[in-house]
Amino acid sequence: MSKNHHKPEDEKKSIFEKIRNKIEPPEQAVKPKRDITMPAFSTNIGIIQPIKIEPTISYIEDKLIILFIENTLEVAQYRTKLEQLTKGIVTTGNVCTINYGSIVKVQKPFGSIFLETNDLLNSSDLGEKSCLYEALIALEKVVDENYMKEKVVKQTTFETEKRRISIIEIIGIGRCFDNTNTSAEVTTKGIESFNNVASNSKIVTKYFCLSEQDFIRPATLGFHSIGAINRSFF
Amino acid sequence: MIISSQGFGHFTKGLNNQDFGIETPRMLLVLDGCSGAKYSEVGTRLFAQLLLRKEDFDNYEKFEENVKSIFEKIIKKVKEDYPNRDELEKDFIMENLLFTIIACFKTTDKYIVKLFGDGYIVSQNKKGQISYMRYSYGQCPPYFAYKYCSGEEFECYKKANFKTFEFDRNVFPKIGIGSDGIMPMAKGEIRGFDSFIVANNNVMIESAIRNNRQSFFDDVTFAFFNEETVTS
Numbered sequence: 001m002s003k004n005h006h007k008p009e010d011e012k013k014s015i016f017e018k019i020r021n022k023i024e025p026p027e028q029a030v031k032p033k034r035d036i037t038m039p040a041f042s043t044n045i046g047i048i049q050p051i052k053i054e055p056t057i058s059y060i061e062d063k064l065i066i067l068f069i070e071n072t073l074e075v076a077q078y079r080t081k082l083e084q085l086t087k088g089i090v091t092t093g094n095v096c097t098i099n100y101g102s103i104v105k106v107q108k109p110f111g112s113i114f115l116e117t118n119d120l121l122n123s124s125d126l127g128e129k130s131c132l133y134e135a136l137i138a139l140e141k142v143v144d145e146n147y148m149k150e151k152v153v154k155q156t157t158f159e160t161e162k163r164r165i166s167i168i169e170i171i172g173i174g175r176c177f178d179n180t181n182t183s184a185e186v187t188t189k190g191i192e193s194f195n196n197v198a199s200n201s202k203i204v205t206k207y208f209c210l211s212e213q214d215f216i217r218p219a220t221l222g223f224h225s226i227g228a229i230n231r232s233f234f
Numbered sequence: 235m236i237i238s239s240q241g242f243g244h245f246t247k248g249l250n251n252q253d254f255g256i257e258t259p260r261m262l263l264v265l266d267g268c269s270g271a272k273y274s275e276v277g278t279r280l281f282a283q284l285l286l287r288k289e290d291f292d293n294y295e296k297f298e299e300n301v302k303s304i305f306e307k308i309i310k311k312v313k314e315d316y317p318n319r320d321e322l323e324k325d326f327i328m329e330n331l332l333f334t335i336i337a338c339f340k341t342t343d344k345y346i347v348k349l350f351g352d353g354y355i356v357s358q359n360k361k362g363q364i365s366y367m368r369y370s371y372g373q374c375p376p377y378f379a380y381k382y383c384s385g386e387e388f389e390c391y392k393k394a395n396f397k398t399f400e401f402d403r404n405v406f407p408k409i410g411i412g413s414d415g416i417m418p419m420a421k422g423e424i425r426g427f428d429s430f431i432v433a434n435n436n437v438m439i440e441s442a443i444r445n446n447r448q449s450f451f452d453d454v455t456f457a458f459f460n461e462e463t464v465t466s
Contacts, residue, residue: 198363204422212397215355215367220405222363224428225420233371233397234390 057160060153063093063167064109064146068139070130070174071101071122078210081229082120082173085208089171090115096142100135101125102180106142132178133190140193143168143203170197172207173229176217191221198222235436236262236457239443241415243451244269252333253413253455254278256285261292261339262457266353266413268332268377269452277330277379280308294339294346298396301335301350301378309382323383331379335396336411340459345401345409350394351375354416356431356458357401358408364428366420369397375414410458418449419456434460 067086069075075082094109099122110118146165154161178187198205206225207218218226240251252267252275265282267274284304285291291300309327316322334351347355352375355367380391401409410431412419419427424446430438443454 195361212369216401219357219365219367220359222359222361223365224422226365226367227370231371233376234394
């Protein structure tokens with residue numbers, strides 16, 4: 001008969017086994033197996049909220065050309081050249097005309113395809129007067145009203161399409177001068193208005209003088225690119 | 235500061251840079267050779283060298299007289315090598331001496347630009363705004379050498395003079411001149427170029443022209459007086 005025959009089960013175990021069992025009791029050593037055939041459901045079943053999908057926003061970048069035209073008899077003599085010039089420059093985008101004579105007349109933007117049917121000069125104000133500085137103040141206002149202003153053109157649940165003018169081109173035509181005895185305040189404000197406009201790198205400024213003798217005036221103001229309608233060397 | 239670079243169109247056709255320029259403390263000179271003339275780069279360099287040898291060459295009051303004197307001297311020297319006037323005009327004058335001339339002189343209170351042909355005057359106003367004034371007379375610019383050509387089509391040039399433009403230095407602290415090849419700058423196609431001019435950053439100006447070579451179809455020459463004048 002063995003010596004261990006009557007000893008309890010516990011006493012039959014070695015010292016090593018006793019220590020191991022204390023550290024890691026057998027019933028906790030093996031983690032219960034998860035039945036992988038069953039999905040893991042939460043026991044907390046609440047109200048499922050609908051997911052809100054924000055519509056994507058896309059932009060159509062557009063261009064606006066502002067024709068800044070001196071509205072005088074002198075300029076009217078070059079009407080045919082004026083039309084040829086604008087036809088060559090204005091090919092796409094929207095167009096807006098600012099005519100300055102004794103008064104400033106601002107026309108709302110229209111599509112470039114309608115340029116041919118629009119008179120570039122304001123026939124009711126063709127004289128000798130040229131109110132340049134007041135026109136520059138109006139120019140700044142037109143730029144502020146249009147530059148980067150968004151307009152929704154299409155809207156569905158999933159998509160919003162917006163149009164905005166991100167590029168503006170200002171085309172000046174004339175002699176770039178003021179002969180209306182404008183006050184110093186208006187002169188200063190006009191120059192400041194043009195500076196505000198020209199300081200934006202997305203706004204292109206060009207001036208077409210009647211002749212190169214007038215170049216200094218738009219250069220003094222700060223028009224970037226200056227040329228002449230009349231290109232005769234003699 | 236002066237920089238001249240071969241146009242990409244000339245590079246692809248194997249033509250030399252036909253522009254040339256010189257710079258002194260009182261004068262800038264830009265010459266733009268006719269692309270259709272075989273040796274206009276020879277004419278521009280010869281003319282510039284002979285001008286520098288003239289006494290008081292950078293005096294604006296004597297400039298037109300100096301130009302006329304140089305053209306007459308050159309034509310007189312080579313005349314005997316050509317059997318008749320027709321061949322002299324066709325084979326020498328038209329192939330060597332067709333180039334535009336733009337000169338800018340700096341005085342105490344103004345800049346004076348003299349121009350015979352097409353090109354650009356570039357100004358910086360007091361607010362630091364850059365303007366590119368384009369002087370252009372159609373497909374074929376007027377050349378001073380036409381004064382020495384016979385033929386009805388050249389009659390109008392016999393009495394033509396240099397155009398003169400004055401810029402008050404109080405209104406325009408900086409003036410530069412350029413050949414018509416600088417059109418991409420005028421169109422704003424070279425990013426940051428205007429700011430380099432305002433900052434007198436010659437290194438960046440040169441770098442912008444060289445790195446955007448494919449934007450310049452025609453030869454490019456651009457010159458302006460630095461705040462601190464540089465001797466050529």
